[in-house]
Amino acid sequence: MKLLCRLALAVMVLGSSTSVLAITPAALFDQVTEQARSLADESWTAPSVELPSELSDMDYDRYRQIRYRDDQALWNDSGLFQVELFHPGFLYDHPVAINVLEDEQVREVPFDQQRFRYDDEAAPLGELDLSDLGYAGFRLHFPLNKADYRDEFAVFLGASYFRLVGRDQGYGLSARGLAIDTAAPEGEEFPSFREFWLVRPADDATQVTIFALLDSESVTGAYRFDITPGQRTEVTTEARLFARQDVGKLGIAPLTSMFMHGEMQRHSEDDYRPRVHDSSGLLMATSRGEWTWRVLSNPQRLQISGLQDTSPTGFGLIQRPNDFDAYMDMEARYEKRPSQWVEPLGEWGEGRVELVEIPTNNEFNDNITAYWVPATPMKAGESRTFRYRTFTFGEPINEPLARVVRSRQGWGGFPGQSDPPDESLRHFIVDFRGGELEGLDPSQPVTMTLTSTSGEIREQKIQPLPDGETWRASFELMPEQGKPADMRLTLNLHGRHLTETWNAIWNADER
Template sequence: MAVETGALFEQVTNRAKELAASPYEEASAELPEALTEMDYDRYRQIRYRDERALWKDDGDFEVELFHPGFLYDQPVDIHLLEDGEVRSLPFEPERFRYDDDAADLAELDLSGLGYAGFRLHYPLNRADYKDEFAVFLGASYFRLVGRDQGYGLSARGLAIDTALPQGEEFPAFREYWLVKPQPGDTHMTVLALLDSPSLAGAYRFDIAPGKRTQVDTEARLFAREDVEKLGVAPLTSMFLHGEMDRRQEDDYRIRVHDSSGLLMATSTGEWTWRVLENPESLQISGLQDTSPKGYGLVQRPQHFNAYLDMEARYERRPSQWVEPQGEWGEGHVELVEIPTDSEAHDNITAYWVPATPLMAGDSRTYRYRTWTFGDTPTAEPLARVVRSRQGWGGVPGQSDPPDERLRQFIIDFRGGELEGLDASQPVEMTLTTSSGETAEAKVTPLPDNDTWRASFTLLPDGDQPADIRLTLMLRGERLSETWNSIWSP
């Protein structure tokens, strides 16, 4: 009997339910030491043979596979659903070239290993070339790019106990089912089985590449243990330094980050822009809401002169949005910022934490749509933050300078109703802070006639951090995103 995608997803769901009803068994794979001990440069010398791509020359989609080794020492089982039949995909060393420093690996018996993950290809930018647009590799991580974008931030299937004292638990996809698209299809489906000590889950990803590469996700979770902190639809990124930094960086580049801010659209219509930072110590904050309209990690600005990096090309890094489908109830978007001294480390993560905990024996389903975009989602109607700056609040050379702790902030907004707004209009700001004293608040149009600047000073209250929020208003109507920053003296 032919198997349909929906029926297969039900089978994967039943597998997840059965897993959660039994004790957790850690995945184990005995890889040759030559694979587990290799470094990044040697791993890169293992190359997939393009001519062995799955479904090559049979439609618009192709799949290439990743070799196990280096950091990817837990192979996954990969199955294909083709023409109503499910079959497993055994590991075949012949699919790979072992070049240069990896040449000796071709002499090893690597049969029966399993693959580390896979990547999806589609004619995204040109009709005559199939670009890589999605990668599933490592634990529950996957990365997406849209048209003319380069890889940056990552998404994850789930986050558990992130930034808690007992340490984070990393759920991992153990098996995948790749559904072969039909001729003319513009999307493909991936099913996945997730497992971890606290829970198991079945995932369905319907992935459509394009200018904004979009994934419709359904996650069915089954708890075998109580989960102290459940992080739904996590996004993970890197922020080393940017425009609000207070520390002097020995770096010719103006900014180094994959994302510059967390953007959230609340259920009440407010859009909050939370400036990212590389903190001195671990920093955790949350934005409360009931069934938010969406949230994402955003890369602003998106032009070369903002970064000056010809290799990393940070201006091409995608932003990514998460739009809940259905009611998610009460909870908060949690932002975790971890100190780092290297752009090689992802130190930023954001996810939804439901107010109702997931207890042993519970099951829960989350549906959401996530997609890549540029510097602002198309649905955002308000003026957006284009610059955030801060520095000492005095003027060099003053005979009677102010308190050395005094900070001057400027935030520039553009777009929305600000476009073409005459300078005579009485634009003002609402400004709040959780501690310290603000003063000299004013709103000024800039000479380009497109941008409006909000500025103010903050005198901190000792060592107390200040949670600052600012919104531009016109005659009682909100004009802009709510700019938000946590200032730590």
């Protein structure tokens, strides 16, 4: 299989003998960087590998019948980490090159059918000659939950996607290396990791390092991922990007998730589950100390919004709540889906966190994505470096303010009302808990700050709930036809914010 040019190892000639120079992880990253830089000077070439039709035309069920053999895992002879590889096929029709750095030398991991079992309907594939293929991707294992078993905690598979889980979590949202022109009228560009270098850790190490070469029509890049599995699986990322051509919209540290229906939206499906989503909101911590909770939706039309800032403290797609009763799904177990946070390292400058919400009628398609967009577009020939830390979590992040625990809405009237209001009138309730609201006496003069970009706000009210822990803000909105209402709400005491900022967009035709 013809792949991108391999990393050239330096050779030193001493008399009549030849030896390969030792290479360190830092030197390897520099060489991958030079490869990305050189690639950006060349015209883009789409991947040309063609899989046999038996692989490219297979469905998901048949693909799942190709199973990796446990005894073939890389590094399974010693240490805490091991690596298993993915077979190409189904949606994963662009194999990648995989190399390992161990004993200070780089070696390629060639495709080997003996690493796989071809069960049931996949059995005929075992008779094909697939020796010239590459792998679709890989997954990392570590004793995350129990000392005697190495759990899967990270997967790199498809384009520049990767997924992470922490202790006692199940896969949900995904991260990506880079997003380009997401939701743009001319169509999105999907950069792909074309080659990986896996650095073998010491036997007692609890962190593993991965290098990756990214390529697309507009951008190339060298990536370093330092991954530490644990209760919060954490990845420190350095992305060195090189523009092959002008980039319309550059999306840094993208997160991708699914939202079908939740507590703020009525759903037309005949579904016993009160919520179906991998993430319920976008949380952003600004450089000014404000925390904004943006409620996710499944809109009837594509919806794009942005939160402006200069070098934000962080942002993430968050799954709230985290208890079984909120979802009632014994198969999907949405309460175990992780939240994921992105924390910039260094100054990112001016820009915005952009949120894209795409209509969906099922829970199998990711329809939510969020990423950082620099204010200054990236031009051809330019290079930029971004460093950030991203991690998964289940319990609430260490937020200093009271947070939103419920957002609900319904008709502003009530059944049997003699003079009912217009059906467009919406009654919203937002419940906050934690922070300085905890134990706050009901006599305290808590106030509400509420704004909306359109429509008329009515009947604002604040009250503590009977549990003694939660405070409720309620109001009515008469939307303005044809204009979405972008609403922002906080609770305050003596002029100081007690809560994160609740933010939601409501359209008059979506009820």
